[in-house]
Amino acid sequence: MNYLKKTFVFPLLFFILSACVSSPPQHPDNICSIFQEKRHWYHVALKTEKKWHVPFSIPMAMMYQESGFHSNLHTKRTYFLGFIPWGYITTAYGYPQAKTDIWHEYEHVTHQRSSRENFADSLDFMDWYITISHQQNNIAVQDAMQQYLAYHEGWGGFRRKTYLHKPWLVNVAQKVSIRSSRYSHQYARCEESLKDKSFWSWLF
Structure with missing residues (x-):
């Protein structure tokens, strides 16, 4: 009986842990591919x-x-004496x-402990930031370009x-806007096919 438990529990644990490994999606240019590969991300x-x-x-x-x-x-690493690793240029880190x-x-306002290495926490943080940008600067939450400028x-x-003094940043913000629009159109074509409510689909 114990043997049977082990033969079931260990493989299950392995697959669960494998599902939690943080690796970027293989096709980040396509939101349908992202959500098909990262089913948990879709539900989040x-x-x-x-x-x-x-x-x-x-x-x-974004x-x-x-x-x-x-x-x-991490952001770019800094070096002491030109060769000794010494922190990073900024404290920017993780998915967001x-x-x-x-x-x-964000943690103080939302009363929660979060991780920048966690996709769900990071997406929640970014939506919180976008919401504050709307409240403080009157930027529509649908305006990807202006929202990215405020985020940066x-x-x-x-x-x-x-x-306005950073033309390169305005160009990047335009790219973010284009990508957001592309994601939206892609999702419209695969929305129905992604609606799988099985437990294993949600987990993986």
Whole structure:
């Protein structure tokens, strides 16, 4: 009996742990492929969109731009004396490339402990940030370009229009807007096929 339990439990545990491994999707340019590969992400995206009323195509496009969907991405490393690793340029980290101070503010406001390496936490953070950008700077939550500029420059920086001195950033924001629109159109074509409510589909 114990042997049978082990032969069932160990493989199940292996598959569950394998499902939790944080690796970027193989085809990040296509939201349908992302959600087919990362079924949990699909359910998280729908849940988060319902919670914040922010189209998931926007934070997903922003996340692609910020980290390429890499869960443990750091900013560029700094070096002491030119060769000794000595921290990073900024504290931006994880899926959302959120800096530590704003991440702690998010945790304080939402009364929860979160991880920038966790996709669900990161998407929730980005929707929270987008919502505050709408409240403070009157940026429509559907405006991917302006939302990305506020995300990159901060709420105060956006009000001061610091992005006007950074033409490269405006170009990047335009790319984020295009990607968000592309994600939205792609999802419209695969929405029905993604509606699989089985337990294993949700888990994997």
